[in-house]
Amino acid sequence: MSQRSTDRLSIARAAYQDVPLYDPKRSPVEIDLTDNTNLWGIPPRAEQVLRESLASVITRYPSLYAGELKSALAQYAGVSADMIVTGCGSDDVLDSAMRAFAAPGEHVVSSLPSFAMVPIFARMNDLEWTGVTETPDHAINVEAMLAEPSKVLYVCTPNNPTGAVTPLRTLRELASRCAGVLVIDEAYIEFGGEAATELVHEFDRVLLVRTMSKAFGLAGLRVGYAIGQPALVLEVEKSRGPYKVNALAERVATAALTHDMAWVQEHVALAIELRERLSAELRARGLNPIPSGGNFVCAAVPHCVAVGQAMRARGVAVRPFPDLPHIGDALRFSVGPWPLLERCLTAFDEARAEVGAP
Numbered sequence: 001m002s003q004r005s006t007d008r009l010s011i012a013r014a015a016y017q018d019v020p021l022y023d024p025k026r027s028p029v030e031i032d033l034t035d036n037t038n039l040w041g042i043p044p045r046a047e048q049v050l051r052e053s054l055a056s057v058i059t060r061y062p063s064l065y066a067g068e069l070k071s072a073l074a075q076y077a078g079v080s081a082d083m084i085v086t087g088c089g090s091d092d093v094l095d096s097a098m099r100a101f102a103a104p105g106e107h108v109v110s111s112l113p114s115f116a117m118v119p120i121f122a123r124m125n126d127l128e129w130t131g132v133t134e135t136p137d138h139a140i141n142v143e144a145m146l147a148e149p150s151k152v153l154y155v156c157t158p159n160n161p162t163g164a165v166t167p168l169r170t171l172r173e174l175a176s177r178c179a180g181v182l183v184i185d186e187a188y189i190e191f192g193g194e195a196a197t198e199l200v201h202e203f204d205r206v207l208l209v210r211t212m213s214k215a216f217g218l219a220g221l222r223v224g225y226a227i228g229q230p231a232l233v234l235e236v237e238k239s240r241g242p243y244k245v246n247a248l249a250e251r252v253a254t255a256a257l258t259h260d261m262a263w264v265q266e267h268v269a270l271a272i273e274l275r276e277r278l279s280a281e282l283r284a285r286g287l288n289p290i291p292s293g294g295n296f297v298c299a300a301v302p303h304c305v306a307v308g309q310a311m312r313a314r315g316v317a318v319r320p321f322p323d324l325p326h327i328g329d330a331l332r333f334s335v336g337p338w339p340l341l342e343r344c345l346t347a348f349d350e351a352r353a354e355v356g357a358p
């Protein structure tokens with residue numbers, strides 16, 4: 001007899017008992033500035049390859065470990081192909097890395113606030129997660145992070161959601177003193193901060209995790225990767241398993257890396273310029289946006305949830321972060337073409353007036 005129930009299935013693994021299905025309840029909206037994807041669209045060669053791909057690409061299995069894509073990524077990152085592991089989005093790479101290095105019950109440490117998926121993946125892998133509150137000026141708290149036991153120490157730079165950049169010397173300090181694997185999430189590295197590539201040559205326990213979802217405009221294809229010494233990425237690859245990058249994704253992502261770099265660089269430069277322009281507009285409204293190295297801007301905004309809802313009613317979605325440590329209520333605005341940001345600022349002004357926010 002089949003039975004639909006929201007009760008937990010008694011046969012399910014104990015570690016999943018209190019794990020809710022990840023569902024941020026996103027609804028369609030005219031202008032979506034919530035997820036920091038590339039609002040200028042897909043690069044031209046990538047689009048052409050997508051359109052011209054034949055059904056035969058889909059009827060066969062993809063390559064086991066995306067060898068062609070790895071070569072293109074290696075070229076882009078300036079490392080050898082045996083230092084790359086790919087995945088179904090960098091989410092998959094992060095999840096696989098946790099499983100590769102931390103056994104159930106071992107610890108993952110990250111800064112707070114940071115990428116919301118980290119505690120979720122820790123939990124899904126039956127790991128203990130500790131968040132260490134950042135300093136009031138949005139720097140990671142190095143000594144407090146190192147004081148926590150960790151098998152995996154996660155740092156995101158530029159950090160999501162604040163945009164704050166962690167200097168290379170701080171990352172080197174963490175790498176030389178942490179007991180486990182230092183995972184550096186460089187999802188936004190094209191937009192600011194220094195790539196930590198030299199650290200993967202200096203340390204055999206540093207993994208740089210990156211994505212093609214942001215600067216490259218390919219979020220829907222789900223292509224992420226990590227850079228580390230060959231023995232380190234091999235462990236991630238084993239825990240990831242074969243066939244995780246689909247055949248179409250591998251083709252399109254490889255095309256973007258080999259033919260679309262001018263487009264990517266041009267739109268990264270534009271995003272940086274407009275990020276500063278948006279920050280200036282927010283300052284002109286009496287706000288204090290955090291200096292950002294990403295393609296987004298985060299600022300303290302009282303009653304952020306109500307303001308966000310009132311903006312959504314006007315067709316513009318931004319991401320509210322209620323009650324962040326040292327910041328309080330905040331909104332994170334993704335950067336895109338200026339006409340969208342103008343609409344966003346108008347909606348923001350009206351929303352604040354409606355909510356009566358100071």
Ligand SMILES: *Cc1c(COP(=O)(O)O)cnc(C)c1O
Pocket residue numbers: 036088089090091092115156160185187210211212213214219222223224
């Ligand atoms: C967007 C984002 C990612 C990218 O995830 P994908 O699975 O590659 O789309 C990873 N880390 C951070 C901090 C992000 O904001």
